[in-house]
Amino acid sequence: MDSKHLSGQAAYRGSKDFTQQQVRSANATGFGAAADDYMERGIDLNEELIRNKPATYFFRMKGDAMKEAGIFEGDVLIVDRSVPLTNGRIIVAVLNGELLVRRFHKNFSSAFLIPENNRYKTINLAEFSDFVVWGVITYTIHPQG
Amino acid sequence: MKAIVDCNNFYCSCERLFVPQLDRKPIVVLSNNDGCVISRSDEAKTSGVQMGVPLFEVRSLLQQEGITWFSSNYELYGDLSWRVMETLRLLMGEARVEVYSVDEAFIDLDDMGTEALAALGLSIRERVEQWTGIRVSVGVGPTKTLAKLANRLAKKDKLRTRCVMVLSDLPAIETALRKTAVGDLWGIGRRYARKLQEQWSIYDGWQLASVSEEFAHAHLGGVVGKRLVRELRGIPSKEMEEERTQKKMIATTRMFGRKVYALTEIKEAIATYVARAAEKLRRQYSAATELSVFIIAHEEGSRFGKAYSDHCILTNPSADTGVLLHKALALVETLYRSGPAYKKAGVLLGGLVPASSRQASLFDQGEATDDRAGLMLAIDNINFSLPLQSASRHDSILRFAATGTNRAWKMKQARRSARYTTRWRELPVVH
Numbered sequence: 001m002d003s004k005h006l007s008g009q010a011a012y013r014g015s016k017d018f019t020q021q022q023v024r025s026a027n028a029t030g031f032g033a034a035a036d037d038y039m040e041r042g043i044d045l046n047e048e049l050i051r052n053k054p055a056t057y058f059f060r061m062k063g064d065a066m067k068e069a070g071i072f073e074g075d076v077l078i079v080d081r082s083v084p085l086t087n088g089r090i091i092v093a094v095l096n097g098e099l100l101v102r103r104f105h106k107n108f109s110s111a112f113l114i115p116e117n118n119r120y121k122t123i124n125l126a127e128f129s130d131f132v133v134w135g136v137i138t139y140t141i142h143p144q145g
Numbered sequence: 146m147k148a149i150v151d152c153n154n155f156y157c158s159c160e161r162l163f164v165p166q167l168d169r170k171p172i173v174v175l176s177n178n179d180g181c182v183i184s185r186s187d188e189a190k191t192s193g194v195q196m197g198v199p200l201f202e203v204r205s206l207l208q209q210e211g212i213t214w215f216s217s218n219y220e221l222y223g224d225l226s227w228r229v230m231e232t233l234r235l236l237m238g239e240a241r242v243e244v245y246s247v248d249e250a251f252i253d254l255d256d257m258g259t260e261a262l263a264a265l266g267l268s269i270r271e272r273v274e275q276w277t278g279i280r281v282s283v284g285v286g287p288t289k290t291l292a293k294l295a296n297r298l299a300k301k302d303k304l305r306t307r308c309v310m311v312l313s314d315l316p317a318i319e320t321a322l323r324k325t326a327v328g329d330l331w332g333i334g335r336r337y338a339r340k341l342q343e344q345w346s347i348y349d350g351w352q353l354a355s356v357s358e359e360f361a362h363a364h365l366g367g368v369v370g371k372r373l374v375r376e377l378r379g380i381p382s383k384e385m386e387e388e389r390t391q392k393k394m395i396a397t398t399r400m401f402g403r404k405v406y407a408l409t410e411i412k413e414a415i416a417t418y419v420a421r422a423a424e425k426l427r428r429q430y431s432a433a434t435e436l437s438v439f440i441i442a443h444e445e446g447s448r449f450g451k452a453y454s455d456h457c458i459l460t461n462p463s464a465d466t467g468v469l470l471h472k473a474l475a476l477v478e479t480l481y482r483s484g485p486a487y488k489k490a491g492v493l494l495g496g497l498v499p500a501s502s503r504q505a506s507l508f509d510q511g512e513a514t515d516d517r518a519g520l521m522l523a524i525d526n527i528n529f530s531l532p533l534q535s536a537s538r539h540d541s542i543l544r545f546a547a548t549g550t551n552r553a554w555k556m557k558q559a560r561r562s563a564r565y566t567t568r569w570r571e572l573p574v575v576h
Binding site: 052053054055057058059060061062063065076077081082092094097098099100101132134 | 166167168227228229231232235275277278565572573575
């Protein structure tokens with residue numbers, strides 16, 4: 001066992017999973033062969049959105065607490081639990097047994113969960129004993145139209 | 146050295162992952178058809194709920210103690226199990242990990258120094274919990290059997306052990322074996338435990354480790370018993386097995402939701418199980434060469450009931466639901482006797498071969514040349530990707546007509562939680 005195994009951040013661990021057979025090639029015209037050399041598999045969104053599949057979970061946004069951050073009701077939130085928490089990131093938090101989406105902010109003396117909507121209050125984590133970070137949000141998916 | 150990583154109250158942990166209100170609350174998960182308790186949170190254990198008790202026996206206790214119960218949600222557990230195992234494979238390397246059951250895996254640590262084991266165990270536990278949200282315990286010992294023992298002791302005293310225990314030197318092993326009853330050792334069933342105690346006054350693991358190999362061979366099931374005793378002494382005798390990612394047999398069996406009398410209903414049930422099993426078959430790119438079917442009649446006063454079963458050989462390996470259905474339904478028709486109430490049925494697909502190795506045989510009857518692989522793929526893709534109506538949320542969208550439309554025989558799953566990780570429509574909600 002060396003440190004490479006434990007660092008865990010080296011290789012791609014996404015969900016790319018396909019075989020050569022799935023690549024469409026020849027066609028009925030008989031002109032398939034030349035184009036085959038340039039045949040690609042097409043773009044797979046999983047590759048971009050999921051860096052670490054066993055640690056990645058999807059959630060559904062309810063409410064408008066984060067609308068100023070561009071997260072709206074019904075959006076899909078992608079959470080990667082292996083991403084370390086850093087200041088200013090939007091997270092899924094567990095507070096009083098509830099799952100909340102907020103921006104995490106910490107200064108020298110205290111930590112806060114900040115909504116992105118002035119109708120909601122900033123939460124001072126000093127007032128809660130059972131705060132847990134569920135995971136860091138890496139992407140959100142919002143439909144247009 | 147070997148380690149075993151075992152998820153703590155796995156099904157209960159899965160239920161809690163997206164419902165944090167349930168943390169530190171007593172919960173239990175029931176088996177198929179809401180039959181018996183198969184997983185208990187620590188709080189439920191403390192409240193006195195026993196493993197394996199039927200719901201009807203424990204219902205008042207659950208109510209009285211405010212214990213929440215869930216129907217089993219195998220899609221959720223299956224996905225989380227894969228995440229735990231995949232995390233272990235990424236952390237330790239695929240070759241070291243042997244998945245032993247849905248919630249346990251052995252890890253081969255033979256080339257590692259003993260000094261680092263405790264720290265390694267802790268980092269495995271922390272990594273799995275960080276990535277997947279599932280808590281595990283890690284037991285390490287010179288053999289699989291002692292690793293299991295270490296794991297058991299780690300779980301018993303979670304606060305002190307932090308869910309990790311290493312048994313690497315003889316004094317530690319002796320202490321552990323002395324405080325463990327023979328019946329609590331891995332591989333000793335209730336019957337052998339009683340025999341050991343009553344006939345030879347062997348009560349704890351240390352006593353058992355001290356018997357001769359000849360004694361073990363003679364009285365504890367031959368080679369199996371001998372191996373067990375060697376393992377207790379720290380001599381590895383159950384080696385790591387190559388991981389079987391592809392199953393050699395696929396079974397789908399269920400209790401019915403109520404007593405079933407009519408052949409048509411049994412055929413619908415069998416057809417549904419065939420469709421399900423065939424789907425699993427295709428998912429691992431296999432084809433079956435044997436198919437067997439059984440139905441079990443209800444017998445008053447008996448827990449098991451009378452079983453009727455039959456099987457057939459497929460000359461052409463197949464993963465085609467249509468082909469398998471045809472065979473299975475023919476078998477049920479010959480098995481079925483009218484009169485008794487039936488309570489359970491099942492389908493087994495065996496003799497599995499890789500789907501790609503199928504060849505047209507000289508004696509091919511033209512039945513299973515299987516140009517329908519494309520059709521099957523299309524059906525699977527549609528069933529997997531389309532959201533389901535809530536009214537029939539256990540059913541697939543595209544089904545063979547033989548699987549029925551009414552399905553009154555379907556099993557009870559009164560309180561199954563959402564399939565949070567496998568269905569778009571059932572994602573956990575955050576505010």
